[in-house]
Amino acid sequence: MTEQFGESHEGIAGAVLAGGEEPKPVYLDFGSGTGRGVETGEWWAYDGRSGRPRAAALRAACACGWRGESYPVDWEERVDGSRPEPDTGEAYRDWSEHIRAVERRTVPLPDELTDLMDRLEDQLAALAEQAPVAALRAATALERLTADIAQEAAYAIQEDEVPWERIGTALGLSPDRAESLLTHYLLRQ
Known part of the structure; x- marks a missing residue:
């Protein structure tokens, strides 16, 4: 998600x-012998096999540390040997509400800027289908422009000595991630 x-x-x-x-x-090795696998905390990986613990419940879990309500997982086999598939919809709805709460705490953008960015996204997507090289040129120019503006903004924030916690909340990021982002733009050459 x-x-x-x-x-x-x-x-x-x-x-x-x-x-x-x-x-x-847990680390799941898919047996390819190449060491390719995945590390995960998702509910389905905790099925009791291969020495892994068995999940009693699932819940929405966000990288920021937020956790939602727990919903039981039924591991009992049916008569036909199948298992019921847990409904992750409630967990997804909990996480979506968390994201809406994060969004409500962020600094609002002016409506005209939001509208302009939406229109720009639509136009660039259409251009990517019709003229991909032109779309790449436009995206590259936009990348330079946004990086320059981000650097100016980062310097202004640094001069104002805004606390990382406040910057993080305004951007919808952790304080550490906000500091990393500003440092990236401040040190940009």
């Missing part, structure tokens, strides 16, 4: 053990 805040607020339907604790992420 991802939305407008990227990895700062990436969400999963995470596992909850019988005692209510959250298990450590």
Whole structure:
């Protein structure tokens, strides 16, 4: 689950053990022999196989540390040998509400700027289909423009000595991620 805040607020339907604790992420090797696998905390990986604990419940879990309400997982096999698939919809709705709460705390953008960015996105998407090289040229020019403006803004924020917590909240990011972002633009050559 991802939305407008990227990895700062990436969400999963995470596992909850019988005692209510959250298990450590597990590494799943898909047996290719190449060492390719994935580390995850998603509920489905905690099925009791291969020495992994079995999830008693699932809940929305956000990269920022926020956790939603727990919903039980039924691992009992049916007569036909299948297992019921848990409904992750409630966890997704909890996470979506968390994202809306984060959005409400961010600094609002002027309506005309939001409208302009929406129109620009539509026009660039259409251009990418019709003339991909022209779309790449436009995106590159836009990237330079936004980086220059971001650097100016970063210097202004630095001069104002705004606390990282406040910057993070305004951007919908953690204070550490906000500091990293500003540092990136401040040190940009």
